[in-house]
Amino acid sequence: MKVEEQEYKGYTIEIHQDEDPLNPRTEYDNAGTMIGFHRRYSIGDKHNMDVEEAKEYVEHPDVISLPLYLYDHSGVSISTRSFNGRAHHAEWDSGPRGWITITKEKALYEWGGKRLSKQVCEKAVACLESEVKTYDQFLRGEVYGFVITDPDGDEVDSCWGFYGDPEESMVPECKSHIDRISNKKERFEENIAPILM
16 A cells, blocks of 8 residues: 655655565564563464463563553554553553563673673663564554656666654665666766767
8 A cells, every 4th residue: 555655856756555564573583582461462472481480581680671561442552661641542452461571691692791781781671672663563554665666657676674654764765776776877878978979
């Protein structure tokens, strides 16, 4: 489904919603492990823990964890912060549904060091929050692709699987790509024109 169209240097950039996006929890490598519980949805990563086992795991001193909150109202959203006070009917339609975790050992492997410094902890927490944000974008259908057509209407490029606001990531990338195409075309015409004359 096309959600936006822009013209740039005679080229057309079409932004489409990705109708078949990849699940970032199953298709990509993640530093964190998402342990979710819900009676109707499968949330996060596959696991065999019950709630009590998960609580015991996240309270272990060698595990860094953040809570997961799910909001289920005309769609599903997930966050490391409560939805109360920031979403309509959140007091009834949201609540804690699990955790996202990383072991201290894995954090040290990912960000280096021999001991868990404040900087490594901050990087680990930022990574976990980023993974939840990407998963939330997947759940909300905020995954997009683009199609670029030239002034003659011929497709010159397309790509899919961009999570989040297309104005922040995709459109600048598309314009940069069009700049490269335009520059190559101009250099070609400058070099070939004297030969043809």
